[in-house]
Amino acid sequence: MKLIICAGPPTCGKTTVLKQVTNKLLAQGRRVAYLKEDVQFAEEATMFSEEFGIPSKAAYSGEICPDHSHVLILKEAVEWAEKNQADIFIVETAGLCLRCAPYVEGGFAICVLEVTSGMNLPRKIGPMLTLADIAVVTKIDLVSQAEREVFRMNLTEVAPIPVIETDALHGINIDRIVREVEKSPEIKQPMVLRGNPPLAVCTICAGKKEIGWENHFGVVRTLESDPFYQGE
Numbered sequence: 001m002k003l004i005i006c007a008g009p010p011t012c013g014k015t016t017v018l019k020q021v022t023n024k025l026l027a028q029g030r031r032v033a034y035l036k037e038d039v040q041f042a043e044e045a046t047m048f049s050e051e052f053g054i055p056s057k058a059a060y061s062g063e064i065c066p067d068h069s070h071v072l073i074l075k076e077a078v079e080w081a082e083k084n085q086a087d088i089f090i091v092e093t094a095g096l097c098l099r100c101a102p103y104v105e106g107g108f109a110i111c112v113l114e115v116t117s118g119m120n121l122p123r124k125i126g127p128m129l130t131l132a133d134i135a136v137v138t139k140i141d142l143v144s145q146a147e148r149e150v151f152r153m154n155l156t157e158v159a160p161i162p163v164i165e166t167d168a169l170h171g172i173n174i175d176r177i178v179r180e181v182e183k184s185p186e187i188k189q190p191m192v193l194r195g196n197p198p199l200a201v202c203t204i205c206a207g208k209k210e211i212g213w214e215n216h217f218g219v220v221r222t223l224e225s226d227p228f229y230q231g232e
């Protein structure tokens, strides 16, 4: 199974892009599963399940940093997708913590940014962009050619990765994203974070990169549970 992790600031167009991508993957006979991770509210999972009839799920991080919650639940989420016979598992995350990045080694990482968010955004968001495999720039229908080019230049200065520009509402350049997804490797266990978490007090912050709540101490959670304390 391929694991596609898609992060980006709120309302940048992640879901719109992923719906277009899912549509094409399903048309090619792929079996797709979808997980939306958010802090407290998300309707995307219902949307994916109603529109595409695919296994879809939402996970709320609540009081935990969304990227930390992601580390804790991703192992079980991958097992859930495998149980549902998915061959491509798409995870959309809120990506609110600009110190962490949700990407794992051996997975495929997509960072979505909206071109309307200001020319300096690529310089502000850190590992969410710099550790991604590709950047998808949405809402190109709303700005001039010159603004598009400056945004792209600022982005590739920070992260020299392929940039795919899209008007996601109209499915522009979605085929290019699908080709990148198709080229990505199969996920292998044990999964490990790509980046180094920031310095602080919990085991994730302290730099322990193993995916799965069993591997961490402090306030943790499972895919289905409320947060609980694990440790001495």
Ligand SMILES: Nc1nc2c(ncn2[C@@H]2O[C@H](COP(=O)(O)OP(=O)(O)OP(=O)(O)O)[C@@H](O)[C@H]2O)c(=O)[nH]1
Pocket (backbone or CB within 6 Å): 008, 009, 010, 011, 012, 013, 014, 015, 016, 017, 094, 138, 139, 140, 141, 142, 166, 167, 168, 169
């Ligand atoms: N004009 C234009 N609008 C877009 C484009 N992509 C997304 N939108 C609109 O932007 C809004 C937010 O899009 P979503 O796909 O929900 O964004 P998101 O990143 O998934 O949002 P959250 O998951 O809620 O953080 C919606 O109203 C979309 O219709 C685009 O390429 N062009």
Ligand SMILES: [Zn+2]
Pocket (backbone or CB within 6 Å): 014, 015, 016, 044, 092
């Ligand atoms: Zn979304």
Ligand SMILES: [Zn+2]
Pocket (backbone or CB within 6 Å): 065, 067, 068, 097, 099, 100
């Ligand atoms: Zn964090």
